[in-house]
Amino acid sequence: MVEGPTSDKHTKEPLQLLSGDEPGPFQVLNPLAEFPVLLVCDHASCRFPKSLGDMGLDPFARRCHLAVDIGAGPLTEKLAGSLGVTAVLAQYSRLVVDCNRELMDPGAFLQFGDGILVPGNRNLHQADKDLRAETLYQPYHDAVDKQVRRLRKPGLAPSFIAVHSFTPVMNGEVRRWEMGVLWDTDTRLRDIFLDDFTAAGYFVGDNEPYSGKAPQDYTIDHHAEAIGLPHIGIEIRQDLIDDDAGVEAIAKVMHKIIASIPQRLNGSTGCTATSQLSR
Numbered sequence: 623m624v625e626g627p628t629s630d631k632h633t634k635e636p637l638q639l640l641s642g643d644e645p646g647p648f649q650v651l652n653p654l655a656e657f658p659v660l661l662v663c664d665h666a667s668c669r670f671p672k673s674l675g676d677m678g679l680d681p682f683a684r685r686c687h688l689a690v691d692i693g694a695g696p697l698t699e700k701l702a703g704s705l706g707v708t709a710v711l712a713q714y715s716r717l718v719v720d721c722n723r724e725l726m727d728p729g730a731f732l733q734f735g736d737g738i739l740v741p742g743n744r745n746l747h748q749a750d751k752d753l754r755a756e757t758l759y760q761p762y763h764d765a766v767d768k769q770v771r772r773l774r775k776p777g778l779a780p781s782f783i784a785v786h787s788f789t790p791v792m793n794g795e796v797r798r799w800e801m802g803v804l805w806d807t808d809t810r811l812r813d814i815f816l817d818d819f820t821a822a823g824y825f826v827g828d829n830e831p832y833s834g835k836a837p838q839d840y841t842i843d844h845h846a847e848a849i850g851l852p853h854i855g856i857e858i859r860q861d862l863i864d865d866d867a868g869v870e871a872i873a874k875v876m877h878k879i880i881a882s883i884p885q886r887l888n889g890s891t892g893c894t895a896t897s898q899l900s901r
Contacts, residue, residue, distance in 0.1 A: 638759040639671050640651045647758040648765045649830065651702040651709040658780040658884055660711035661702055664722040664762075664841050666695030666719045671757075675727050677717065677742025680895040687789040689737050693863030694787040699783075700873040705880055708769050717743065721762050722784075722841050729816050729838065730759075736793055766845050774851070781811060782846035782853040784839075787860045788831055799820045802857030804834030806847060811854035814886055832857065850868055852887060880883035 640647075649666075668690035670677060676684060683689065695711055702709035712721045716732070717740055723730040731743045731751060775778035790797055801819045803813035803826060812828075821825045829835065834842070834855050846853035856876070863869050 637753075639673055639753055641672060644672060645669070645713050647761040648713055649711045649712070650769065651682060651699065652706060653708060653769070655708045656773075657705065657707045658773060658778055659705070659707045659782050659783060659880055660766075660773055660780050661696050661698050661707060661785060662766055662841060662845075663698040663709065663785045664693070664720070665691035665713040666698060666711040667713050669713060670715055670718060670785075674718065674742060674811070679717075679738075679740065679742070683738050683740075684715075684797065686738070686848075688732065688738055688740075688862060689717050689796055691716075691785075691787040691820055692789075692860040693858065693869060694785050696864050696866075696869045697787075697873055697876075698785045699857065700869055701876055701880065704873060707880070708773065710762070710766050710769055712757050712758070719751075719759045721759055723753055723761065723775075723838060724840050727838065738787075761839075763804045763844070766841070768853070770845055770849075774849075777847060779851050780889070781791050781880075782842065782851045783811070783880065784842055784853075784855045786855060786857045787863060788857045790859055790861050792831075795858075797831050797881055798823045798825060799857075800859050800862060802827040802830055802832065802855075804839065804855030804857060805853075806827055806839075806843075807832045808847065808853060808889060810852045811883070814883065815854055815856065815879060819875070822875050824875075827857075852883075 668685050670684065698709050698711055701707070720730045720732065731746055733740050733743045755798055767769055770780065770782070788797060788802065801824045803812055803815045803819065816828060837843070838857060842853050858872055863872050
């Protein structure tokens with residue numbers, strides 16, 4: 623096993639990133655669902671490939687908000703199950719490669735953030751980056767593309783919803799928002815989520831704490847905005863979904879919103895989401 627670098631000196635990465643007994647780069651839930659909504663979760667997991675060891679990080683850093691969107695994966699799974707909709711989730715940590723960044727973006731292989739150094743990402747050769755991209759990043763985006771093509775039908779554009787979470791404190795700054803609704807040029811889903819989250823009693827950020835107009839939102843820009851799909855990025859503050867009870871509570875709110883989207887967008891009542899949660 624090749625351990626992750628623990629200093630600035632580059633340590634050569636393995637020729638094969640994943641072994642045969644490790645999970646694949648992505649998971650697809652309800653791959654044949656017809657309800658016109660696709661959920662994606664770019665930062666669902668804090669898993670590292672065994673071949674990279676701990677990437678020079680202590681246990682806290684390997685599970686902190688830099689490594690994973692805490693609660694976002696379980697929330698996406700809960701919504702996919704209750705609504706019966708398709709979801710695609712990345713299965714490895716964003717610190718290995720960030721699936722919501724252009725590969726040329728320095729943040730795709732993060733070296734430092736919020737006071738934490740990532741030794742395993744220092745002095746990476748291009749071949750190392752290419753291996754991670756070919757093994758994890760591209761298969762995930764191919765899986766998202768496949769589901770977009772399947773759900774996109776004449777006269778029916780599926781709604782594309784990216785689920786993320788944000789840390790309550792970043793670089794010493796307290797974030798007061800409980801939810802964030804991230805959008806760029808398309809306000810269709812923005813209006814729905816902003817109104818309904820506010821009505822449910824949450825303090826909602828309109829393009830806060832991040833902006834959907836920023837170039838970092840690669841997944842939405844690449845898969846949805848470019849072809850005119852209704853789309854939105856949803857950010858939930860992590861202390862609201864860092865346990866099962868929190869995930870359950872937020873899932874109930876989001877279930878009602880997502881189930882209503884097709885009718886609210888086009889008046890269609892032809893598709894009905896299954897419900898395992900109380901509405």
